[in-house]
Amino acid sequence: MSKFDSPAGINPLDQEKVLARPHARKEGPLKVTGQATYAYEYSADPDLQGTTYGYLVGAGVARGQVTSVDCSVAEAMPGVLLVLTHENMPAQGASDTPVPQEDDATPQMRSAEVDYYHQAVAFVVAETFEQARAAAGALVIEYDNRTAEGDYVLAEVMEDAEKAGSDEESKDQQVGDFAGAFRRADVQLDVTYTTPYQSHAMLEPHASLAVWDEAGEELTLYTSNQMVHWVHRGISKTLNVPQKNIRIVSRYIGGGFGSKLMFYGDAVLSAVAARTLGRPVKCALTRPQIFNHTSHRPATVQRIRFGADGDGRIHAIGHDSYSGNLPGGSAETASHQTKLLYAGENRLVRQRLSELHLPPGGSMRAPGEAVGMLALECAVDELAEKLEMDPIELRVLNDIGYDPEKGPERPFSSRRLADCLRRGAEEFGWEQRSAQPGERRDGEWLIGLGVASAFRGNLVKPSSATLRLEKGGKITVETQMTDIGTGSYTILGQTAAEMLGLTLDDVEVRLGDSEFPKSSGSGGSWGANSAGTGVYYAAEELRKKIAKAAGYDPKKAVFKDGEVWEDNKCTLLGVVAAKAPEPLEATVNATFGDLNKQYAQASFGAHFCEVGVHRVTGEIRVRRMLSVAAAGRIFNPVTARSQCLGGMTMGVGAALMEELHVDGELGLFINHDMAEYHVPVHADIPDLDVIFLEELDDKSSPLKGKGVGELGICGVGAAVANAIYNASGVRIRDYPLTVDKILAGWASRSGSQGR
Amino acid sequence: MTHTTSHGSTDLQLPRSVRVELTVNGQPKQLELDPRVSLLDALREHLHLTGTKKGCDHGQCGACTVLVGGKRLNSCLSLAVMHDGDEVTTIESLGTPDDLHPMQAAFVECDGFQCGYCTPGQIMSALGTLDELERGIPSHVTADLNTVEYSDDEVRERMSGNICRCAAYPNIVRAVRSVHEGGQE
Structure with missing residues (x-):
């Protein structure tokens, strides 16, 4: 056990021989050859020949009760082995909410009740996929349909909203006298923005393959999940099987973005069916099932109020966020960042939650900030216009080096927001922007520039790892940590290599298996820092063991070029390994103290965007984008840049196209496939620029980095929206910003000048 | 209010299997396939060539792209039986981790x-x-x-x-x- 509870001093990672340098992904050659094995694909293994196919059947109503399931036709169809419904499900662990849990019981078909559309009501297993699918279609399911009793529209239930919760993200911030200060302010802004429901839309569907031993006591579950230890506990609680009898394997994950923090019908029902049948069962959710059966990012309504003096100093800042979820579900904490981002001695920040009966809402890439910043950073742009100030100058003027609620005694561990804004302005050519909208043209196109701040809270979680010196002198890293495309294989390898004086090729990294030590998993941008800290402490311990085995003083030992040194003596690690009577390895669990209470911790950045809006059709094209980020040490500029590109692009999606449409009558997301739920494609995205500012944050972790995986999405959509306003003169406060809204804005504007 | 859902035809009188000959990555392959098997599932589930991915099964995402007769095709949108005699090229034919294309x-x-x-x-x-x-x-x-x-x-x-x-x-x-x-x- 090693605890990070005081700022990191100089350590071997500061050498930056391997860490903080560009390296291609370690697992890259496997991925580009199609040899990386995802959860559904293990049945190609000769031992798993005879795997059967499960097909989930989702409820056809949003609310009600299954009154009968006629399986007679389906069960007689060729190849059909089993039909599970609530009537023949074995006992499962209980849950008091229909919302899927991260690490606790998430029973499927626990009763005849239907809580949301496409909640599982049956599971058909057959010898082949085609047989299972056909039989699923032949089930005749009758419902007592009570959809009409449910609430599906946030605006209709907001009035009854309650406090979202008492955790750090959800609780209110009330400082000073917001109402009075707002009333007295020279310049006031009071605007309401809305953001729609969004879907993760990762490319790999949720998929699981369940294999039991002959006695039906021990389960191996190959599943696509970001959090091995959570799903491990959750499956155990759901199936009432001890955790030690369950092995979770999740080596490659085809994207998650938060959707695979939880586990769903594919995992639970494959496991139940496989045990019942005594044969392996696998199931991938179909694409149309994913949008309603699994989680999504909840919609928000956000009211933002600023009261400033004539010079632009903010004295009153208010942000109310409303969202909804099923009973037991959590809020989209969209106003959380407003507690920390800008100065202002009078503050009122609230999160409110209403009960809705849509499918379960959950975390999607940067929950809170991703949509909170969409609203906040456009409101700042609006305030700048009212003040006749440059929006960068307004942000810099209201920059603050400490937690505005707690005061200077809680400073930020590091905060280079102003530097990001300034550097970006210079690189992007911000001086080309005209403060007056609609003034720049390029042929038929109106050209606009927009800017937004980027902010994402820095989270850390306990994480452990085993490091082992192999006979040949190479190192093996083992941890439950996952790589969802974030680069974990590579940066954990870099961290181990740096600590032990090796090259990246000398390190084998094994992830995503519950046989390995428990890790932070991947979520909330905490993965690299947390799992890296586990590797760091395990490497520290292994260094001591190697030094001792070599006969050196661990305190003086230096590791470089594949050797351990003391003064002018050295030994190859391979020689140390060969001579050691038993394998040299170290397993350490890294934990974190209260440095994140002593210091406010967040990653910062600035997004810049240039758009063209067609003066006749209102078509919007992103022409250029730049993100400048300060996120502590960048462990691998290649993978970190790609994370930013991904965030920026998802932000473009949020700004321009992504929206799950609610059918308020049927109580479901109606555009539930990838032809109807639009995400950015190649043609939408030009070449994008990313700049990382140099920064080391010694209060965050021994690696001195901060989260970067979600920073790219936080604020970027607002930069796009602000650019659209600058180009078109139309301020749209309901995301996404689609052509119809541009045209409506022009139509409603008297004089219609500027086109 | 009662509501019934049932989506499939139950009186399928399809042949249980059809013989399909494909040339996959230069190798002749003879398969006995349910006529409902997509080219994608023939590759993934029958030939165990899982490099070609199923992202949506609806021709909306492109993860299943292979070359058939040298041209790009969404293999999920095509039944395997439609490709009897065709040459199919998948990711597995290009290179290996040690010898990349x-x-x-x-x-x-x-x-x-x-x-x-x-x-x-x-x-x-x-x-x-x-x-x-x-x-x-x-x-x-x-x-x-x-x-x-x-x-x-x-x-x-x-x-x-x-x-x-x-x-x-x-x-x-x-x-x-x-x-x-x-x-x-």
């Missing part, structure tokens, strides 16, 4: 992927795209139909059927460009 190497070098799930489809689509440009086939963004030439915009347009949610798009375009330029030398 230039396009695979360029994807690694340019970080043209993150989670890797859309990647085989992107790579097959990239090969198809360069071939189409070579053969002078125009696209929506081709300015002059008589002179079809490589441009990054041509790549973006032609590969827009291959969704990458991790959004490695700029890196993918860079990888394709580098292979195009390498092929010009």
